[in-house]
Amino acid sequence: MNIRDGMCWGEKELSKKGIENPRFDADLLLGEVLKKARDRLYLDWEHDLSFQEEESFRSLIQRRAANVPLQYILKRQEFMGLPFYVDERVLIPRADSEILVEKLLESMELEKEQRAGQKIKVADLCTGSGALAISTAYYFPSAEVVGTDLSFAALEVAEMNAKELEVSVQWRQGDFLKAIANERWDYIITNPPYVSLKDYDDCAPEIFYEPKMAFLGGEDGLNFYRCLVEGVGSILNPQGKVFMEIGWDQGEAVCSLFQKKGFATQVFQDLAGRDRVILAR
Structure with a gap:
């Protein structure tokens, strides 16, 4: 041959x-x-x-x-122009998630001159491979970035990626907001599990090789947003912001959750014109 x-x-x-x-x-x-x-x-x-x-x-x-994902076979996936190691311990970073990082970096850049030398503190919840946290630290090195995950195995991959890309990120193992509950934050970012039980069963077969806990967000996919909106207000600085990735059909529901708690919201679309990221402040 x-x-x-x-x-x-x-x-x-x-x-x-x-x-x-x-x-x-x-x-x-x-x-x-x-x-x-x-x-x-x-x-x-x-x-x-x-x-x-x-x-x-x-x-x-x-x-x-x-149906083993190509990225798991090759052990790599590009995200925000950076090479990431991936395996079955972590969700494969998707291009749609780049919208969140781009909007975050835009917001941070606007705030930089007003900070008078103070570091901007960013917490990435459900970090997985570390794609969001590492990209943020790579393109905004003056920020203080923390990445958290319930999975110790996922944090092993994230730490490996941070070392390979020579960026400084602090990693914490913990259950969602509990890992960052004793501090105040300027930004909280997350790509949480947001797939509903029904939709998960209809996913492409490659999905079933990825960690199930990184996908399932409860019966309607909104469990993590409900948890976030209940606790995030007490750990954000007064001008703090939350950037969240969502499923394409969840914009109205997630915005409603946050608006009922007094947050102003803004929705950003992905390259296909579908709702993909919500900013809450």
């Missing part, structure tokens, strides 16, 4: 299993085995694979055909 044959075979095998973008995935998996960039495969596609390389490639295609 040469590279061209391998690309075609891999695409065919993944297509039979209904994998989206089968050629793209097959190319990346073959590139992983050969340690070649995707464009290099097309330049070298008459190159013959060794027996070991072919066996490794077939094994990776078999895993992907079984």
